[in-house]
Amino acid sequence: MNARNKLAILAVGAIGLACAAMMNAQVQSSTDTAVQGKAHDVQVERATVLVVSGNDLVLKMQDGSIRHIANVPETARATVNGREIGIHDVKPGMTLEKTITTTTVDSVITTTQSVTGKVWQVSPPNSVILTLEDGKNQQFKIPKGQKFEVDGQMVDAFGLRKGMIVKATKVVEVPTQTVQQQAKLTGSMPPPPPPPPPDQPVLVVVAAPVAAPAPAAAPAPAELPKTGSNLPLYGLFGVMLLAGAACTRKLRKSFN
Numbered sequence: 407m408n409a410r411n412k413l414a415i416l417a418v419g420a421i422g423l424a425c426a427a428m429m430n431a432q433v434q435s436s437t438d439t440a441v442q443g444k445a446h447d448v449q450v451e452r453a454t455v456l457v458v459s460g461n462d463l464v465l466k467m468q469d470g471s472i473r474h475i476a477n478v479p480e481t482a483r484a485t486v487n488g489r490e491i492g493i494h495d496v497k498p499g500m501t502l503e504k505t506i507t508t509t510t511v512d513s514v515i516t517t518t519q520s521v522t523g524k525v526w527q528v529s530p531p532n533s534v535i536l537t538l539e540d541g542k543n544q545q546f547k548i549p550k551g552q553k554f555e556v557d558g559q560m561v562d563a564f565g566l567r568k569g570m571i572v573k574a575t576k577v578v579e580v581p582t583q584t585v586q587q588q589a590k591l592t593g594s595m596p597p598p599p600p601p602p603p604p605d606q607p608v609l610v611v612v613a614a615p616v617a618a619p620a621p622a623a624a625p626a627p628a629e630l631p632k633t634g635s636n637l638p639l640y641g642l643f644g645v646m647l648l649a650g651a652a653c654t655r656k657l658r659k660s661f662n
Contacts (some may be wrong), residue, residue, distance in 0.1 A: 435519045442581075447508040455500040461493055465502070484591040501598030511588045520575040521546065530563035536572070549576060 453473065457464035463475040478493045484502065486495075498504075503517050523536030535545045553560045554572040568571065 433519060435517065438516045438518075439513050440516065441511060443512040443515045445510045447510070449506045449508075451504045451506070453502050453504075455496055455498050455502065458493075458496050458498060463493075463496065463626045482591075484593050486593040487595055497596065500591040500593050501596070502591060503592045505592070507588045507590075509587075511584045513582055515580045515582055517578045517580070518575065520573065521580075522571070522573045525566050525568050525570045525572060527568065528563065528566040530566065532563075534563065534566060546574070551634070552576065591640075 452468040453465035455463060456466050456472070461476075461478045461480075462512065463478060465473045465475065467473055480492065482493055483490050484496075485491075486500065521536065521538075523538045523544075525534060526537045527535040531548055531550075533545055533547050535543050537543050548563050553562060554574050555565060556565070556570050558570050
């Protein structure tokens with residue numbers, strides 16, 4: 407056999423070993439997720455826009471409380487009357503509705519790891535050193551209750567012996583819960599203002615000249631009734647004369 411043939415044989419052998427190392431993974435691992443349950447929770451918040459100032463909003467919630475939302479991002483979007491709007495399109499009087507959908511998924515993640523190798527050293531029940539298919543030694547911790555397959559038989563760590571070809575499989579199940587939340591913001595424009603009342607007839611006032619009132623006539627002098635006479639006046643005058651005469655006679659007697 408010449409040198410060229412020897413080199414060819416060695417090359418083929420090296421290629422064969424490389425392929426064997428690539429085809430046989432040292433530690434194989436697989437993960438599977440099984441969904442155990444799924445729950446949905448939907449919450450709806452309604453509010454009326456009171457004030458819009460830049461990127462700040464003041465809302466009146468459905469329960470009557472007032473909420474201030476500061477620094478609304480420019481990327482925030484709402485669907486109002488079928489049109490997508492941003493914060494600068496929001497107007498006082500708009501009605502906003504936020505629907506929050508929370509999805510909770512309960513699942514179990516199962517991780518399966520398997521390894522095949524030759525026992526190099528074993529320290530039961532804690533660890534074992536295996537010579538893997540690439541010729542390297544690797545130490546593995548032995549989980550509690552771990553079983554090994556040897557020639558079709560299942561043995562524990564105390565049944566391992568140096569030189570045995572073993573295959574071990576480790577299965578780990580981890581329950582997990584994932585929560586996803588999705589928010590959708592919709593709204594509607596405020597109702598249009600009521601139309602103005604129909605035209606009413608206008609009352610036109612025209613100034614008309616007013617005649618000055620006539621001066622009032624002077625009142626007529628009072629007159630005695632037709633049935634009146636001067637007789638009582640004459641009687642009073644006669645009484646006064648009689649009284650004067652009586653006084654005169656009395657004075658004369660007093661001087662005599």
